[in-house]
Amino acid sequence: GAGVSQSPSNKVTEKGKDVELRCDPISGHTALYWYRQSLGQGLEFLIYFQGNSAPDKSGLPSDRFSAERTGGSVSTLTIQRTQQEDSAVYLCASSLAGRTSGSPTDTQYFGPGTRLTVL
Amino acid sequence: AQKVTQAQTEISVVEKEDVTLDCVYETRDTTYYLFWYKQPPSGELVFLIRRNSFDEQNEISGRYSWNFQKSTSSFNFTITASQVVDSAVYFCALDILTGGGNKLTFGTGTQLKVEL
Numbered sequence: 001g002a003g004v005s006q007s008p009s010n011k012v013t014e015k016g017k018d019v020e021l022r023c024d025p026i027s028g029h030t031a032l033y034w035y036r037q038s039l040g041q042g043l044e045f046l047i048y049f050q051g052n053s054a055p056d057k058s059g060l061p062s063d064r065f066s067a068e069r070t071g072g073s074v075s076t077l078t079i080q081r082t083q084q085e086d087s088a089v090y091l092c093a094s095s096l097a098g099r100t101s102g103s104p105t106d107t108q109y110f111g112p113g114t115r116l117t118v119l
Numbered sequence: 120a121q122k123v124t125q126a127q128t129e130i131s132v133v134e135k136e137d138v139t140l141d142c143v144y145e146t147r148d149t150t151y152y153l154f155w156y157k158q159p160p161s162g163e164l165v166f167l168i169r170r171n172s173f174d175e176q177n178e179i180s181g182r183y184s185w186n187f188q189k190s191t192s193s194f195n196f197t198i199t200a201s202q203v204v205d206s207a208v209y210f211c212a213l214d215i216l217t218g219g220g221n222k223l224t225f226g227t228g229t230q231l232k233v234e235l
Binding site: 033035042043045048056058059089091093107108109110111112113115 | 154156161162163164165166169210212222223224225226227228
């Protein structure tokens with residue numbers, strides 16, 4: 001059984017360019033999450049998908065960040081007009097099911113991450 | 120708001136020593152989940168354990184053990200007879216149930232270095 005996969009593993013881009021990061025969750029997992037890991041901020045939640053909808057986008061740092069998920073599987077995180085402060089490792093996780101308020105939580109399993117460097 | 124504190128930034132031990140990684144959390148919720156993840160140099164976060172707030176029994180898995188104490192809001196992790204392969208960054212995380220969606224709140228991590 002394959003784990004969560006992410007591509008590319010490394011991405012170097014110039015300031016102002018757009019980038020797309022891809023996440024392929026564990027087969028059968030309906031919930032998908034994006035986190036960012038940077039030196040100054042640690043591990044931060046960005047967005048959560050349940051199926052194709054995103055009930056929680058509260059962690060997206062600006063309107064330059066967007067994400068979509070199609071077919072209840074692969075997700076793409078897009079950063080427009082990248083800035084140097086966007087440099088970080090972007091981690092994707094998936095869990096068997098998401099959660100509505102009050103129900104037990106599922107364990108999140110993480111991918112290897114995409115290291116983004118904005119020059 | 121939720122918060123997880125891992126006060127130990129870096130710990131160095133010699134192989135075969137026991138080591139305890141501290142985790143203190145803050146939440147107003149009475150129902151929540153606590154996690155530990157390991158991040159080896161390869162970068163991938165590896166799930167170690169999940170514990171809900173109603174289960175205060177300590178847990179042991181091989182050389183790993185966890186001590187959950189609600190009275191002190193702590194969920195400490197002990198590695199017995201440490202090995203070089205245990206060298207990694209270890210993260211403690213909290214998930215509360217109020218509000219929709221899972222959202223892990225992570226501590227800043229503890230870098231563990233195990234030397235020969």
